[in-house]
């Protein structure tokens with residue numbers, strides 16, 4: 461049995477009919493609904509809703525404290541459900557708060573920047589770090605294509621990096637299975653891989669509605685993969701260790717999805733060099749990132765090669781217990797330095 465959302469709704473104008481989705485799916489039959497919105501588009505979104513009696517809460521920060529605060533309000537308000545409307549931060553805060561209050565949560569995404577839309581994981585800031593916290597999976601996922609198209613294009617494209625990084629994460633998981641006997645869940649791999657492959661080979665990009673639908677569905681499937689696995693394993697390996705290291709060492713650098721794509725490309729390069737992985741696969745990922753104007757080199761995200769070396773050295777420490785190609789190769793700093801120089805030379809445009 462798989463824990464899965466009851467409804468997935470990807471289309472234009474989805475936000476305006478949120479109340480209908482909630483009633484039709486019998487998620488909230490009495491209209492006692494809380495709505496959490498981000499600071500940006502919050503007012504506009506609340507005005508668009510067909511939920512006359514809903515109570516609107518504004519989420520200003522993506523912190524554990526903000527989420528706990530919202531959780532308390534939800535618990536005391538006797539709501540049937542809460543809808544988190546916005547980007548990743550608002551959705552992550554609402555997922556955590558809903559889990560705390562024990563009510564179902566509907567994720568309403570206004571951009572496609574990463575795969576947290578439908579996942580059982582919240583990534584929240586806490587005491588200088590950004591831990592991934594296990595939460596209840598959203599009961600419904602609504603993606604409004606109108607809002608996605610109005611989001612900054614760079615942000616929408618970054619979701620492509622996150623979904624394509626699944627390919628690298630799966631390789632890491634299977635490596636951990638071969639080397640350390642870690643159980644690999646075939647269903648989780650199926651969801652995560654199909655999501656990535658669907659996006660990897662498409663010639664169109666975010667200007668196309670058809671592409672946005674595939675990207676949205678890919679991100680939802682990635683969330684399903686994590687739900688099946690019970691962890692972020694199928695969508696997070698060396699790629700995400702490198703991204704977490706960059707975020708910790710150089711706060712404010714680029715964004716989640718862009719860094720996931722860059723990390724995945726470097727990890728794939730290591731696989732070609734050290735594990736005899738297919739050069740063609742590396743090229744497929746590289747050309748996909750370039751086609752969508754996503755970063756492939758440290759300099760594309762404003763980092764020097766030495767900064768990137770430091771991040772790769774630091775990466776395994778960001779996720780103790782997760783075995784990836786980085787832990788497997790366990791390269792020295794001098795070897796990483798040579799490998800990054802080689803990488804830049806090889807994948808540079």
Ligand SMILES: [Zn+2]
Nearest residue numbers: 574575622720
């Ligand atoms: Zn990710």
